[in-house]
Amino acid sequence: MRVKILPPHGCDRNALDARSWAELPEGIRVRDALRLIRCGPLKAKLLLMSVNGERCTPERELHDGDVVGFFFPVSGG
Amino acid sequence: MSSFTGKILRVDLTARSAESVSVPPEVYEAVLAGKGLEAWYLYKHIPAGADPLGPENILAFAAGALCGTGAFLTGRWTVACKSPLTGGWGDANCGGLFAPAIKQCGYDAIFISGVAEEPVYLFCDGKSVELRDASAYWGLDATEAEKALHRDLDGVCRKKPCVACIGPAGEKLSLISGICNEGGRIAARSGVGAVMGSKKLKAVVLAGARPMPCHDPETVKALSKELGRKLLKMTLPTGLGVFIGAGGAMMGHLPNIPLDGSLTAYMFREWGTQANTSLAITSGDGPIKNWGGTPRDVRLMEVVYNPEHINRIETAKYHCYSCPLGCGGKLNIRGRKYAQFDETHKPEYETIEAFGPLLMNWSLDSIFQLNELLNRAGMDTISAGNTVAWAIECYENGILTREQTDGLELSWGNTGAILELVEKMIAREGFGDAIADGVKRASERFGGKEYAMHVGGQEPGMHDARNDPQLGVHFVAEPAPGKHTVGMSIEYGAMSLCDICSWAPPAVLHDKEDELSASMNMALISKANACYTMLVDGAGGCYYGQMMGVHMWKLVEYLNAAEGWDYDGDHYMEIGERIQTLRQLFNIKQGYDPAAVRLPDRMAGIPPLPSGPLKGVTLRNREQVAAHWKAFGWDRHRRTDGGGTMTKKHPVFDYLPCVSCGICAQACPVSALGMSREGKSGKYRNVFPELVTDGCIGCGQCARACPMDVITMEEDA
Numbered sequence: 001m002r003v004k005i006l007p008p009h010g011c012d013r014n015a016l017d018a019r020s021w022a023e024l025p026e027g028i029r030v031r032d033a034l035r036l037i038r039c040g041p042l043k044a045k046l047l048l049m050s051v052n053g054e055r056c057t058p059e060r061e062l063h064d065g066d067v068v069g070f071f072f073p074v075s076g077g
Numbered sequence: 078m079s080s081f082t083g084k085i086l087r088v089d090l091t092a093r094s095a096e097s098v099s100v101p102p103e104v105y106e107a108v109l110a111g112k113g114l115e116a117w118y119l120y121k122h123i124p125a126g127a128d129p130l131g132p133e134n135i136l137a138f139a140a141g142a143l144c145g146t147g148a149f150l151t152g153r154w155t156v157a158c159k160s161p162l163t164g165g166w167g168d169a170n171c172g173g174l175f176a177p178a179i180k181q182c183g184y185d186a187i188f189i190s191g192v193a194e195e196p197v198y199l200f201c202d203g204k205s206v207e208l209r210d211a212s213a214y215w216g217l218d219a220t221e222a223e224k225a226l227h228r229d230l231d232g233v234c235r236k237k238p239c240v241a242c243i244g245p246a247g248e249k250l251s252l253i254s255g256i257c258n259e260g261g262r263i264a265a266r267s268g269v270g271a272v273m274g275s276k277k278l279k280a281v282v283l284a285g286a287r288p289m290p291c292h293d294p295e296t297v298k299a300l301s302k303e304l305g306r307k308l309l310k311m312t313l314p315t316g317l318g319v320f321i322g323a324g325g326a327m328m329g330h331l332p333n334i335p336l337d338g339s340l341t342a343y344m345f346r347e348w349g350t351q352a353n354t355s356l357a358i359t360s361g362d363g364p365i366k367n368w369g370g371t372p373r374d375v376r377l378m379e380v381v382y383n384p385e386h387i388n389r390i391e392t393a394k395y396h397c398y399s400c401p402l403g404c405g406g407k408l409n410i411r412g413r414k415y416a417q418f419d420e421t422h423k424p425e426y427e428t429i430e431a432f433g434p435l436l437m438n439w440s441l442d443s444i445f446q447l448n449e450l451l452n453r454a455g456m457d458t459i460s461a462g463n464t465v466a467w468a469i470e471c472y473e474n475g476i477l478t479r480e481q482t483d484g485l486e487l488s489w490g491n492t493g494a495i496l497e498l499v500e501k502m503i504a505r506e507g508f509g510d511a512i513a514d515g516v517k518r519a520s521e522r523f524g525g526k527e528y529a530m531h532v533g534g535q536e537p538g539m540h541d542a543r544n545d546p547q548l549g550v551h552f553v554a555e556p557a558p559g560k561h562t563v564g565m566s567i568e569y570g571a572m573s574l575c576d577i578c579s580w581a582p583p584a585v586l587h588d589k590e591d592e593l594s595a596s597m598n599m600a601l602i603s604k605a606n607a608c609y610t611m612l613v614d615g616a617g618g619c620y621y622g623q624m625m626g627v628h629m630w631k632l633v634e635y636l637n638a639a640e641g642w643d644y645d646g647d648h649y650m651e652i653g654e655r656i657q658t659l660r661q662l663f664n665i666k667q668g669y670d671p672a673a674v675r676l677p678d679r680m681a682g683i684p685p686l687p688s689g690p691l692k693g694v695t696l697r698n699r700e701q702v703a704a705h706w707k708a709f710g711w712d713r714h715r716r717t718d719g720g721g722t723m724t725k726k727h728p729v730f731d732y733l734p735c736v737s738c739g740i741c742a743q744a745c746p747v748s749a750l751g752m753s754r755e756g757k758s759g760k761y762r763n764v765f766p767e768l769v770t771d772g773c774i775g776c777g778q779c780a781r782a783c784p785m786d787v788i789t790m791e792e793d794a
Contacts, residue, residue: 004573004576004628006334006335006336006337007334007335008334009331009332009334013585013586018583018585019575019576019583020335020583020584020585048340048343050337050339050340052307052339052628052629053307053311053337053339053340053342053625053628053629054307054310055310055311067337067573067628068337069336069337069338069339069340070336070337070340
């Protein structure tokens with residue numbers, strides 16, 4: 001299955017293609033995706049994470065087409 | 078059935094007449110509605126060289142394509158005209174309830190030309206259109222005028238009317254005035270309020286109750302339900318805002334990375350746009366001390382402007398039409414220092430930044446008062462803040478004297494003087510009158526041009542291009558220059574446009590060197606950002622929906638369901654490109670030279686700042702803008718010598734099968750094609766299509782409409 005992962009600063013993007021998608025086996029969870037991008041346990045504890053715009057825990061199971069994101073503020077006005 | 082009413086209302090104030098005009102479906106296919114429809118109409122109907130404050134200028138109010146369909150975050154109304162501030166294209170947009178009110182009167186847009194002899198307001202209830210005497214409302218501030226109109230029309234209309242009106246700033250033709258609705262919410266930019274004031278049009282009052290059409294409301298509803306369900310769960314722990322300043326300090330030293338844009342929704346729900354203030358002060362995003370300062374100059378100011386302080390006095394949140402986010406709020410300011418009012422809208426980020434760090438002003442209470450004053454007056458807080466910043470810097474450097482400023486001690490952070498000056502600007506009294514038309518005019522009169530921060534005549538939004546060079550490209554290349562809502566790197570990284578558009582580059586981690594480069598990759602990013610923003614504006618969408626990204630706010634799916642189309646992202650991005658091109662063509666028709674627009678040296682980092690997150694940054698803005706135009710396919714050398722030169726494709730005719738049916742000419746959204754070429758069809762003399770103006774935008778509508786395959790589109794040589 002394909003999952004889009006938007007990694008936070010300091011993580012490894014090598015497992016992702018140019019558009020941030022990764023080919024992953026069925027049944028993996030957000031914590032596995034974090035491991036894939038080499039996001040350490042301390043950083044993972046500090047991040048707010050979401051799948052398809054819904055906040056979740058690292059135990060959330062992933063499905064084909066999911067987008068995994070991490071909280072980071074965006075400018076605007 | 079699609080979501081369009083298929084009609085526009087045309088009003089001539091001089092002749093005191095109004096007519097309903099049908100719009101061909103091809104126009105909607107080419108440019109949607111909203112800003113696209115306005116660009117189509119204004120490009121055709123405002124003559125070259127028209128006086129922006131004269132009868133030939135046309136003031137347009139439009140709702141977007143998705144307004145009223147059930148699609149979320151599509152309640153923006155756009156007002157457009159020839160801008161008196163820049164002399165080129167002008168537009169501004171606003172939320173509230175006015176967008177659906179336009180459609181409920183049975184129109185997609187209202188176009189108003191001419192000048193009334195005495196103050197009037199336009200009333201429309203979907204059955205009749207009237208110009209009514211507005212002398213009783215002229216002179217009232219925008220909030221009072223709206224209340225008075227509601228009071229006087231109470232019981233007269235079946236439906237509570239929606240009011241868009243000007244305040245004293247628009248009446249007094251301040252070139253930095255806007256148009257208000259919903260008690261002081263303002264479509265502020267481009268001097269649209271002055272255009273309305275010049276027409277002696279106090280208000281547009283809409284009270285229609287017609288149903289708003291949609292092709293497939295069930296699918297639209299399902300898309301909204303999915304989004305709404307997610308947004309309902311989006312809450313942040315209370316008190317988290319105190320860490321925003323520290324987060325900004327960290328951000329200022331990190332490169333931009335792709336983000337999950339949907340998570341911005343958490344911030345807007347929790348704090349509104351003012352969440353950004355603390356972040357901007359420390360990250361380098363927000364300008365300080367008239368764009369010449371650094372976070373060191375305002376150390377710990379992020380604590381004063383922390384959003385949690387403002388949330389504490391928030392009495393209620395409010396939402397625009399069709400918005401599940403609700404970034405707006407009402408504040409109780411009774412009894413606070415400087416307060417002359419009991420309540421105000423939660424100030425937007427732009428307002429806080431423009432009257433806080435930009436002026437080195439440490440008083441949050443003064444900003445509540447300024448916010449309410451300017452909203453009621455209908456004056457743009459971005460332009461007003463930049464103008465006051467210029468005045469202070471001129472005063473500090475001896476260019477302005479105390480005699481010239483009517484005795485005001487205009488030093489950095491002098492809250493009392495800032496308040497008094499703004500009151501004078503609104504009332505157009507003394508020195509306030511002299512600078513009430515924005516920083517460009519003020520600096521032309523008094524000097525100090527090196528301190529006048531404007532782009533093409535318009536004061537820039539409160540985001541620093543040295544922090545985000547893409548923003549500098551849009552400040553300059555945007556047909557309404559100086560606007561901050563067209564594109565940014567950080568926003569591009571959040572939208573995942575590459576997942577709907579084949580040519581949009583993937584959002585990847587960019588370091589500062591990448592961002593400063595004039596590469597074609599960066600140019601395609603700025604182009605994609607501009608095209609998508611125009612598409613959103615044509616749909617009537619909200620910038621914050623756009624920021625959530627294409628996986629969350631599904632614009633393509635919404636449009637296909639609402640219109641009964643089956644187009645892909647590439648097709649829709651082409652519509653966005655067309656709207657942007659039309660706006661640029663408008664500028665060229667009006668003699669506005671895009672090549673002459675420059676970022677002020679200070680904003681471009683010349684010389685660079687000595688410290689802080691923007692230390693040492695100098696933009697390569699002119700090269701980046703040239704690359705941006707190249708990405709659009711606009712000829713850099715010919716772009717100023719006529720409307721047609723910006724087209725990438727042109728129609729080529731094979732007249733043999735032509736039956737002279739005229740379908741192609743009717744399909745042309747800009748009347749560039751006419752049935753005027755004389756020739757023979759067999760033994761009969763006949764007329765055939767040809768380009769009759771140089772305004773072809775290369776949209777290909779003629780080729781698509783022709784049933785006989787007479788026309789093909791070829792790339793320009």
